[in-house]
Amino acid sequence: PYTGLTFEQASDLRKRHVGPATVTYYKKPLMIQQGHMQWLFDDKNNRYLDMFAGIVTVSVGHCHPHVLKAAEDQLKKLWHTTNIYLHPTIHEYAAKLTSKMPGNLKVAYFVNSGSEANDLAMLMSRLYTGNFDILSLRNGYHGMSPYTMGLTSLSNWKYNLANGFGVHPIVNPDPYRGPWGGPNCRDSPCTVGKRAGENTCTCGGKDCKAALQYADQIKDHIIHATHGKVAGFFAESIQGVGGTVQFPNGYLKKAYEIVRERGGVCIADEVQTGFGRLGSHFWGFETHGVIPDIVTMAKGIGNGWPLAAVVTTPEIAKTLAQKLTFNTYGGNPVACAVGKATLEVMEQENTQENSKVVGTHLLQLLDGIRQRHPQIVGDVRGKGLMIGVEFVHEQDPNRPASQVCADVFEMARDRGVLLGKGGLYGNVLRIKPPMIVTREDVEFAAAVIEEAIQKLGY
Ligand code: PMP
Numbered sequence: 001p002y003t004g005l006t007f008e009q010a011s012d013l014r015k016r017h018v019g020p021a022t023v024t025y026y027k028k029p030l031m032i033q034q035g036h037m038q039w040l041f042d043d044k045n046n047r048y049l050d051m052f053a054g055i056v057t058v059s060v061g062h063c064h065p066h067v068l069k070a071a072e073d074q075l076k077k078l079w080h081t082t083n084i085y086l087h088p089t090i091h092e093y094a095a096k097l098t099s100k101m102p103g104n105l106k107v108a109y110f111v112n113s114g115s116e117a118n119d120l121a122m123l124m125s126r127l128y129t130g131n132f133d134i135l136s137l138r139n140g141y142h143g144m145s146p147y148t149m150g151l152t153s154l155s156n157w158k159y160n161l162a163n164g165f166g167v168h169p170i171v172n173p174d175p176y177r178g179p180w181g182g183p184n185c186r187d188s189p190c191t192v193g194k195r196a197g198e199n200t201c202t203c204g205g206k207d208c209k210a211a212l213q214y215a216d217q218i219k220d221h222i223i224h225a226t227h228g229k230v231a232g233f234f235a236e237s238i239q240g241v242g243g244t245v246q247f248p249n250g251y252l253k254k255a256y257e258i259v260r261e262r263g264g265v266c267i268a269d270e271v272q273t274g275f276g277r278l279g280s281h282f283w284g285f286e287t288h289g290v291i292p293d294i295v296t297m298a299k300g301i302g303n304g305w306p307l308a309a310v311v312t313t314p315e316i317a318k319t320l321a322q323k324l325t326f327n328t329y330g331g332n333p334v335a336c337a338v339g340k341a342t343l344e345v346m347e348q349e350n351t352q353e354n355s356k357v358v359g360t361h362l363l364q365l366l367d368g369i370r371q372r373h374p375q376i377v378g379d380v381r382g383k384g385l386m387i388g389v390e391f392v393h394e395q396d397p398n399r400p401a402s403q404v405c406a407d408v409f410e411m412a413r414d415r416g417v418l419l420g421k422g423g424l425y426g427n428v429l430r431i432k433p434p435m436i437v438t439r440e441d442v443e444f445a446a447a448v449i450e451e452a453i454q455k456l457g458y
Pocket residue numbers: 055112113114115116118141142143144236240241269270271272298299
């Protein structure tokens with residue numbers, strides 16, 4: 001039985017001593033006191049199916065026994081040295097992590113959060129290219145440090161002060177709400193874009209001009225808004241916080257070509273999409289057929305332990321050596337032991353394959369819900385276990401049904417299913433569970449979502 005603070009005691013302390021902007025989910029916040037694999041338990045020992053994984057972070061399950069043992073063993077031996085000394089775990093882990101990367105992406109810098117990883121990637125792109133301007137996609141999220149708040153291109157995550165000087169947010173290749181592709185496509189109606197479980201047109205097929213039209217925006221922007229050359233281009237492989245936005249196939253390939261022609265390097269933010277979550281590939285960028293110059297990663301890398309990394313080529317990594325670079329906790333022994341054990345679980349339990357099989361099943365179940373409730377479910381999209389359900393009125397992307405989304409989100413919690421919510425209008429359910437969820441789990445979650453939609457009268 002749970003014997004800690006009561007909900008009321010914790011709420012009272014929170015009001016007085018925790019920063020008031022710290023986001024909590026739900027009208028009445030949840031107090032979670034324990035986790036086991038895909039399950040969470042509150043202060044009354046109610047059990048919840050965690051379909052959001054602490055924001056896509058608990059990749060292989062809460063307190064997974066193999067990861068837990070690795071952390072315990074390392075804690076007993078050595079917690080901390082900083083990298084002024086060698087310690088074995090960082091080297092073993094760096095070799096294992098980079099063995100997962102294609103091409104010449106063979107060198108890692110370790111840090112503690114996604115924001116720090118993106119900060120470092122910005123710095124390296126500028127030092128390596130000698131250029132300053134950086135492109136990021138509108139609707140993207142890359143962090144909240146002063147540098148990365150500039151990369152982040154969602155007004156609800158930006159304060160009214162100078163941030164990210166030199167960063168240019170460019171037109172988002174969003175085929176659902178953007179000018180090209182999906183229901184708004186200005187070209188002839190697309191016949192190949194809609195596949196089971198992927199309602200949004202991301203086809204990039206020969207009749208689809210959306211990918212090229214969006215990529216042209218990059219060229220146009222570089223020509224008009226910079227001195228003609230750029231340092232780098234940041235993109236998530238599927239936008240996470242922005243509401244599971246997928247790009248038209250072929251877009252990133254074309255974007256990378258344009259950016260490289262203009263002297264820049266290409267940076268893949270794999271903080272949400274990496275480590276097999278998309279099912280078909282281990283890295284999200286691989287689903288676009290590109291190899292970046294720099295990859296940033298956090299969240300799922302450490303199954304919830306503070307750990308993040310930047311992986312790049314030896315040439316780009318070397319640029320930092322012109323000065324001293326330092327990060328007290330980056331690559332600490334416990335984080336590296338946890339990161340290595342997390343990769344081992346991914347291999348031993350083939351969580352990528354589970355993402356593919358169970359994720360595709362869930363996408364199909366949700367697409368069935370979209371078809372049965374077209375007056376309120378506008379789009380179901382995603383890949384593997386990174387899924388979005390967008391609520392709009394009467395199939396009109398310009399009429400986001402934010403309140404319906406909020407109601408479904410609350411009602412699912414009451415039935416023991418924790419979901420995420422996002423998108424600029426807060427009208428997209430974000431579903432990204434630990435990659436060990438089962439068919440039965442996702443069938444239950446889908447049934448709970450449909451029950452809520454029906455209860456709301458749709
Ligand atoms: N990049 C992406 C794609 C993210 O989703 C996030 C966090 N939501 C970050 C970067 C920033 O990570 P952190 O909160 O660890 O700084």
